[in-house]
Amino acid sequence: MKAVGLYEYLPADNPKSLQDVEVDKPSAAGRDLLVEIKAVSVNPVDTKVRAPKEGQEDEPKILGWDASGIVRETGSEVTMFQPGDEVYYAGAVNRPGSNSEYHLVDERIVGRKPSALSFSEAAAVPLTTITAWEALFERMNIPRDKEENKDRSILMIGAAGGVGSIAVQLAAEAGLTVIGTASRKETEEWTRSHGADYVINHYENFREQLEKHGFQDVDYIFCMNATETHWESMSDVIKPQGKICTIVEAKENLNMNLIKNKSVSFLWEFMFTRPVYETEDMIRQHELLQEASQMFDDGTLKTTVTKKLSGLHGENMRKAHQILEEGRMIGKLVVEVQTQ
Structure with a gap:
């Protein structure tokens, strides 16, 4: 499947910093969902992980910790979702990110996408x-x-x-x-x-x-x-x-x-604490995303997306990182898999 990854930790304007790559499509097992990605948003954590430092990766490191999409497969222990469900989530920083066609994520940190929001609007809000x-x-x-x-x-x-x-x-x-x-x-x-x-x-x-x-x-x-x-x-x-x-x-x-x-x-506050350490209360992120979804649907909360790029590929991800690193971004920047 197509993805955007890095082998070296380089400045965002370097064409080798975030590249188009081909990786194996994963399969869902255990409590994981396989999600077809429809949109992702970019956060400071993405730029910090990509930032120049020593070291190289033998396999492409995929970033991206904010996404919305559609469940396509469920692991044998999944109880809260089924194929076809529209979801939104932030994932876990110690696992491959969501800048790819398909993505694995534990159901305990996933919520149902607010029905009032588009995939792009929904991708802007889980991590924040x-x-x-x-x-x-x-x-x-x-x-x-x-x-x-x-x-x-x-x-x-x-x-x-x-x-x-x-x-x-x-x-x-x-x-x-x-x-x-x-x-x-x-x-x-x-x-x-x-x-x-x-x-x-x-x-x-x-x-x-x-x-x-x-x-x-x-x-x-x-x-x-x-x-x-x-x-x-x-x-x-x-x-x-x-x-x-x-x-x-x-x-x-x-x-x-x-x-x-x-x-x-x-x-x-570090929102990845629960998924990284798989704490006993990890499911609280599912629960709060569920409650927040209702708040987005009834208008109590509104999405914060202010800028969109169309096309989940290396050039757009590099551009997104550069925009964030300028330090003047208001709200959230979303990268759509395709125009919606």
Whole structure:
């Protein structure tokens, strides 16, 4: 079958970085589904895995951890899906990715595609939805109760990106006062349109901006950009006994003493933890994708796709990686197998 893979870890503009390859079509076994891929989206994790580094692969390494498609085969232990089902999912970073004609994925991390969304619209949201959902409701344990949250606030750093675009919607739906960060007019408008009550600039002093909007501090902070850059500012404005969650690895050691006297909780969110370690609660990703699917169908959540490329091949994947690495992407970029 056709796929896009790499043998060397090279810059995205190098024609050898992501190449068209032919690999064997896999077969479903155990709890795996064989999915015919209809669309994929590209995430920062894709660019980080591809980024230049030493080492070569004997077999093509296939990236891609966001997809939608149709189940074509099921393993002998599959109980929740059958051939013909339309699905969406993010997969597992320790297995071959979805940039191929067919893809194997464990049913416990797959949800039924929202019927209101096209394959392209659906491919844009699994990884970001799982990440945002786990960060808000499972890592920080924010209640999903508007009455309970009516006097609580959350600061979201990098609110216009893929994860932020979903997180803002989920937090607003839960009744939190949402303060997003953005630095351009278009990202500010995007953040407000997805449910943010206030928007501040992440290049300027957090406290001064928050005080202008009537906030001395915030109950929660969700960091989706440059953890070490914003660490002192986050430590300053988090409320005593508040919670900070980040999805971005720090490039330098963080001074945890800054939050010690406030008894602040610091949390990591990595959405691949459950599938990589096959945790006992791995099926929670299936369950939350199922619930999110209903929310997309009833209009509570909206897809975040803003750019599409047609044709799942090396040239388009290289182009997609370059766009993401420019650092100005709003929402999500999707690559369609064919125009829909």
